[in-house]
Amino acid sequence: MDRRGVARAAIRLGKGQRLFATGRTLDRVYAIRAGSFKSVLRCADGRQQVLGFHVSGDMVGLDGFAAQLYLCDVVAMEASEACEIDARALESAAREHSMLRRRIQSLIAQSMLRAQHNLLVLGSMQGAERLAHFLLDMSERYQVLGLSSREFALRMTRKDIGSYLGLYSETVSRLFTRLEHAGLIQVTRRHRVQIIDRIGLAALLSSSAGH
Template sequence: MSSPTNTAPILTVQALQEGCAACSMHQLCLPMGLDEADMLRLDQIIGRRRRVKRDQSLYRMGDTFNTLYAIRLGHFKTYQMNSNGSQQITGFQMAGELLGMDAIGTSRHQCEAVALEDSEVCEIPFVQLEALFQDMPVLLRQFHRIMSKEISREQGVMLALNNMSAQQKLAAFLVNLSSRYVTRGYSATRFQLRMTREEIGNYLGLAVESVSRLLSSFKKNGIVDVNHRDLELLDLPALRSIALGTPAC
């Protein structure tokens, strides 16, 4: 009888090539700082890559929490329902960010996550991830860093929006998008708005007419160039100044 061929190493290498190590977002996501062996262990608990079509829900408010989702491709919005039954958008998420952390404390999702375009996520079973934390302190520290950064970002947005004029809100929103795209290796000044003007207004607490009027004002003053959803930030320093409150255009 011939000895069985051991194919496990080949499969393991292939899994690594298709998994976290080969993902262009791996420096922004959980694997940052892990060596190859630890990254393999993380790859082995990731259940699957899940494709989410545009306007499809990844999870709904009240759903039982079992899984974190690392966005591999695409964009999402998260929202809650107001007492009058209308949506209140709480954030826009993009590749390299985690979805589902809102449910860790209560074991149920506190918002709904919907794809703004055809997207793809990596499913990370949370119970298995917690087990890895015990053996991989680097992974635990990275997870705490991500959670802390997300909490700080959300608190900063809430405080800023409460004290900003409409013009400042939109400028700050565009500057924030610019910085997040740069972190992902994309252009700081040319990108496409994945969300509608109505969704931007909902998030910022502005009427859709105000968003359109402000974009037109920024365009007239040579600060941005906008064509439908295609956006170019022509004067990013000026946009930052507006976000800080000076000067107004």
């Protein structure tokens, strides 16, 4: 792909820097190589809604392929690195190579399913269940990367988690404390969470589904 001019040099961003902004013409998509990002929707009234979190191995920008526009802001949550991929060259290569085309379609479908599932979570679960679901989801994503699924970093703020889950940041902090006191998790140090009782966390989701 590099020889075809699809992949470009990696770019490095500091915490708080934007990878791309809402409404700009989509000329590149990005493969995250290190660090983590959040996708943010800027509302007309000035509020910001966190739509998702992205870690190493994820691709961002694909959701705007059809419109040829970036549909949200993507912002680094820590020192991060992403590889630029020329959107037109990628589209051209996908037309020629069926495996690449299927891979892109799969990534877009996964992104849509994650968004739809999050709407289901917000609509059917209480606060503790939402947080438990979020922690288990992040655990599974780190496991796919070959990292520990039991202890991992959460670089997003409590406010970001609250925005994503439809909760106040103060509520998120109280729920972390509640899950910790219940022996389900342990906040080991800043930004790190250890899952102590995975079965117990999953049981919260089961009880919610039974209501």
